[in-house]
Amino acid sequence: MGEQKKHSPPLVLAPEPPIHSTVFPRSNxxxxxxxxxxxxxxxIYHQVPSFAFTDWDDMHYIRDNALLKSxxxxxxxxxxxxxxxxxxxxxxxxxxxxxxxxxxxxxxxMHVTNLLLHLLNVVLVGLFLRKLTKHDLxxxxxxxxxxxxxxxxxxxxxxxxxxxxxxxFFGLCMLLAYLQWRERERPVWYFLALAAFLLxxxxxxxxxxxxxxxxxxxxAHGRSLKAWRPWTExxxxxxxxxxxxxxxxxxxxxxxxxxxxxxxxxDRFWTGGANLAVYLAQQLxxxxxxxxxxxxxxxxxxPAHYPALALIGLAVLACYAxxxxxxxxxxxxxxxxxxxxxxxxxxxxxxxxxRADRYTYAAGIGWSLAIGYLLVLLTSKLRNAPPYxxxxxxxxxxxxxxxxxxxxxxxxxxxxxxxxxxxxREPRNFTLYMDRxxxxxxxGDRAGALADYDKAIRMRPANDYKPYFxxxxxxxxxxxxxxxMPDLIKTFQHAPTHTGLVPSMLYAQVKLGLCDEVVPNxxxxxxxxxxxxxxxxxxxxxxxxxxxxxxxxxxxDRALSKRQNYGEVxxxxxxxxxxxxxxxxxxxxxxxxxxxxxxxxxLRLERDRLLGRICR
Numbered sequence: 001m002g003e004q005k006k007h008s009p010p011l012v013l014a015p016e017p018p019i020h021s022t023v024f025p026r027s028n029x030x031x032x033x034x035x036x037x038x039x040x041x042x043x044i045y046h047q048v049p050s051f052a053f054t055d056w057d058d059m060h061y062i063r064d065n066a067l068l069k070s071x072x073x074x075x076x077x078x079x080x081x082x083x084x085x086x087x088x089x090x091x092x093x094x095x096x097x098x099x100x101x102x103x104x105x106x107x108x109x110m111h112v113t114n115l116l117l118h119l120l121n122v123v124l125v126g127l128f129l130r131k132l133t134k135h136d137l138x139x140x141x142x143x144x145x146x147x148x149x150x151x152x153x154x155x156x157x158x159x160x161x162x163x164x165x166x167x168x169f170f171g172l173c174m175l176l177a178y179l180q181w182r183e184r185e186r187p188v189w190y191f192l193a194l195a196a197f198l199l200x201x202x203x204x205x206x207x208x209x210x211x212x213x214x215x216x217x218x219x220a221h222g223r224s225l226k227a228w229r230p231w232t233e234x235x236x237x238x239x240x241x242x243x244x245x246x247x248x249x250x251x252x253x254x255x256x257x258x259x260x261x262x263x264x265x266x267d268r269f270w271t272g273g274a275n276l277a278v279y280l281a282q283q284l285x286x287x288x289x290x291x292x293x294x295x296x297x298x299x300x301x302x303p304a305h306y307p308a309l310a311l312i313g314l315a316v317l318a319c320y321a322x323x324x325x326x327x328x329x330x331x332x333x334x335x336x337x338x339x340x341x342x343x344x345x346x347x348x349x350x351x352x353x354x355r356a357d358r359y360t361y362a363a364g365i366g367w368s369l370a371i372g373y374l375l376v377l378l379t380s381k382l383r384n385a386p387p388y389x390x391x392x393x394x395x396x397x398x399x400x401x402x403x404x405x406x407x408x409x410x411x412x413x414x415x416x417x418x419x420x421x422x423x424x425r426e427p428r429n430f431t432l433y434m435d436r437x438x439x440x441x442x443x444g445d446r447a448g449a450l451a452d453y454d455k456a457i458r459m460r461p462a463n464d465y466k467p468y469f470x471x472x473x474x475x476x477x478x479x480x481x482x483x484x485m486p487d488l489i490k491t492f493q494h495a496p497t498h499t500g501l502v503p504s505m506l507y508a509q510v511k512l513g514l515c516d517e518v519v520p521n522x523x524x525x526x527x528x529x530x531x532x533x534x535x536x537x538x539x540x541x542x543x544x545x546x547x548x549x550x551x552x553x554x555x556x557d558r559a560l561s562k563r564q565n566y567g568e569v570x571x572x573x574x575x576x577x578x579x580x581x582x583x584x585x586x587x588x589x590x591x592x593x594x595x596x597x598x599x600x601x602x603l604r605l606e607r608d609r610l611l612g613r614i615c616r
Contacts, residue, residue, distance in 0.1 A: 029388065033140035034126045037147045038119050040398070044148060044406045045118075047413070048111045048157050055415040055439055056291065057160035060085050062096055062105065070101040086255035086351075088247050091170075091202040092163040110159050117165040118156045122147040124172040125365055131179045132217065133329060137387075138372055141394045146368040148402040150286040154357040157412035163204035164361040170200035171210045171362060178214055182221070194236055201240065205248030208241040209340045209362070216339065220332045252350065263295070263349075267302045272347035273310025273317075274302075275355055279341055280316060283360070283367045286404055290425040291411060291418050293355040330373040336366030371397070415439035416448075430459040434470050441474060449474060465494045469501060481508040496528075503534035515542035533559040533566065540572050549579035567596035571607040578614055587615035 053063045061084060062068060069075050075097050079090035096110070103109040122143055129139035146152070155164040174196035181189035200207035211234065218230050225231070263271065282289065296303055320334050340363035344350055360367075372394060379389040411421045419436035426432055437452035453471040460467045472487030488505045491498055502525045509518045522539035526532065540555035553576045559569045570593035577585035590611050598604040 028136075029391070030126065030130060030136035030140045033137065033144060033391065034123060037122050037126075037140070037144040040144070040402055041119060041122060041147050042115075044402055045115050045156060045409055048115055048409060049108045051107065051111055051157065051413045052415070053107045053159065054412065054418045055435075055442070056158070056418045057085065058107075058158075061093075061160050062110070063107075068093065068096055068100070071097040083251040083254050086252045087163070087205070088251040089163050089202060089204050091199055092166055092204065095162060095166065107159065110162075111157070114156055114159065114162060114165060117162075117169060118147075118152070121165065121168050121172065124169065124176070128172050128175050128179075129365075129369065131176060132220065137391060138329075138376060141375075141391050142365070142368045142372040144398050145372060145394055145401070146364050148398050148405055149283075149364055149368070150289060150401060150405040150408050151282060151357045151360045151364055153289075153405050153408045153412070154291065155361040157409050158358070161358050161361075164358050166203035167200050167207050168362050170196045170203060171207055174200060174210055175213065175217070179217065182217075190233075194240070197237055198240055201244040205244050205251075206340070206343055206359075206362070208245050209343060211237045211241045212339050213336060216332060216335050220329070262297075262300060264301070267306075268347065268349070270302060270306045270310040271354065272345040273313040274306045275345045276313030276316065276338075276341065277309045278313075278355060279360060279363070280313070280367075282357075283364065286401065288425075289357055289408060290421060291357075292422045292425065293353050294426065294429075295352075295354045328373070330370045330377075333366040333369030333371075333373060336369065337363045338366070340366065414443065416443060416445070428459060430456040430461075430464075430467060433459070434467060437470070437474065441477075446478070463494075465491045466498075469495075469498055473500075473504065476504055476508060479511070481511045484508050485512075502529075503532065503538065506535060506538045510538055510541060515545050518542045519546075533563045533569065537566075537569050537572060540569075540576070544572065544575050544579065547579065549576045552576050553580075565596055567593045567598035567607075568600060568603055570596065571598070571603060571610075574607070574610060578610060583614055586610070590615055 053059065059065075065084075067078060067082070069078075071094065076090075076094060079093040079097070084093060095113070099106075099110055099113060125146055126139050126143035129142055130136055133139055155161045174193045177189050177193035177196055181187075181193060197207065197210060200210065214234055214237065215225065215230065218225060223230060317338065320331065320338065341359065344356070344359040346354060372390070375390040375393045379385045379393065382389065411417055416436060416439045419432060419439050423429070423432050423436065433452040433456040437449040437456070440446075440449040440452060450471075453467065453474055456467040457471065468487040469491040472484045472491065475481070475484035475487070485505070485508055488501060488508065491501055492505065495501070506518050506522055506525070509515070509521070519539055519542050522535050522542075525535050526539075529535065536555040536559040540552040540559070543549070543552035543555065552572065556569060556573045556576055559566070560573065563569065570589050574586045574589035574593065577583075577589060590607065593607060598607070
C-alpha cells in the first residue's frame, strides 16, 4: 500500500483488446440505457409491493421473529451476537429492524426496499463495469441483461433473500473502491474497499467470493501476479474472508444443515459438476426455474444422468482454465461467474438445496458480461454494422428475459403460490401438499386445504401416517373433533409415540364429552410418558368432572411441579380447592392464573365464573 504510484504497473486492458474503438466507440449511451434498465425492472416487479409474507423462511426471519425489534443499540448487540436460521448476517437483520422502526412490520414496505436495492445494484453494476472495461455502452448493455434475467426474481421478490441484495450492493462498492485505489493509490480507497467487504460479508457469507475477484481484476488490467505486492495487498481481505467463512460454517452447523444429505464422495463430486452445467444452461435458457431444488436422490444416490452433466460442467471449467491466459473480457466474465458459484456447487455441502436461483445473483454479472462481449464480437464481424448494433441484439435477449421474469414474480405473491411452484417440480412429493394445505388453511381456504390433505394421504408411502395426523389436526384446529378422531386413531394405531398425538386425542375426547374414556386412556399414556403435563391436566379435568378432587389434586400438583406458567393448571388447582371447600386456596390459585395465558376459551370462561362465584 505504501508503494509510490510511479512504480505501479500501468492500468491497461489485456493485450488482446477485442473491443476496438472503431468498432464500439465510447458514446453517450450509458445513462440512457441504464435508465431504460431501471424502468424495465420497475415494470417487471411492479406487483411486488402488494405481496404478503410467505411461510418459506419469512416467518422465521421477520414475521414471527420475537427477537427482531426496532433499531436500537440493544438490537445491534442482539443481531451481532446470534445466528438466525443457520446464518450469521447481522447487517441483513438490522435492515429489517430499520424498516420496522420506520414503517412497522409491513411486507409491502419491505418489498419496496428489496426492489429499491435491486435498482441501486443495476446502477452499480453499470458503474463497476464501465470503470473496469472503459466502455460505456458495453457496460450499460451488460447491466440491462443482468437486471432483467429471470434468475434475479428470487432475490428481489422474496423478502428472506434480502441478504443477496445487500451482499451485492456492498460487494460492488468494494470493487469500485478497489478500482479507484488502483488508479489513485490513495489509502482511503483501500480502507473503504475493505470496509465495504466487511459489510458485504456481514450481509451474507458468500461475499468471500469477492476476494479472488480482486486478483481477476488485476489480471484483466494486465497486472502481473508474479510479484509479491498483488498478493500481500489482498491479505487483509483474505483474513476477513477466512473469519467470515468459519463463522458461516459454525452457523450452519448450529442447525445441522451441513453434510446431512447423505451423499457419497463420488456423488458429491458429480453434484458439483452437474450443478455448474445446469447453472450455465439456465443462464442461457431460463426455463423450469423453481423455488426449491431438492436433491433428486434415488435409493440414496443421484440419478444416472448426473455424471454426464458433471462432465459437461467440468469441461467448461477446464476450457476456461486453458484459455484464461488470453485475458479477454469474455474470460473475465466466465471467471467472475465461476468464483461466485464455486462456494455453492455443493462440492462443499451447504444447506439442503442442491441449487438455488438466488445463488446466481452476483454470478450472473459475469455471465452477462461474457454474453455482452460475444455480442460485440459478433457485430464487429459484420460490415457496416452501426456502433449500437450490440445493444439491439442485447435488446432481443432482454425482452423475453423481462417477460419471463415478470411471469415468475407472481410465484412469490403468497405462501400458497410458493408451495404450488414447488409442487410443479415435485408433483409426487406428498409432503409438499401437506405444506400447501397448511398455507391454504392460514389464508382461509379450508376446502383447498382439505383437498391437499386428501391428496397427500393418497400419495403417501404405505408406512407413513403423518398425512393422517396432519389432516386430523386440521379438523382439530377447527374444533371438528368428531372428524379429527378417526385420523388421530389411525395414526395412533401405527405411530403411538407421534409428538402431540396422545394429548390431542384426549383433548378431543374431552370436547366430545367422553371423560369416562379419557381417564383410563390418560392413565395408560402416563405409563409411557410420566412427565406429560397436558395428559395430567386432561385427566385431572375429567376427575374433577366426576367429583374426584383428591385424585385430581395429585395430578395438578405433578403438573405444577413441571410447569408453573400454565394458566389452565392453576384453574384446575382452584377448581379442586373449590370442591374441597377451601375457598382461600381456590381464590389464591385463581389470582395466580389471571395474568397467565389460557389457550382454551371455554376453560377461561369457566375460570371467570368460578372467580365470580367464590372470590367476589
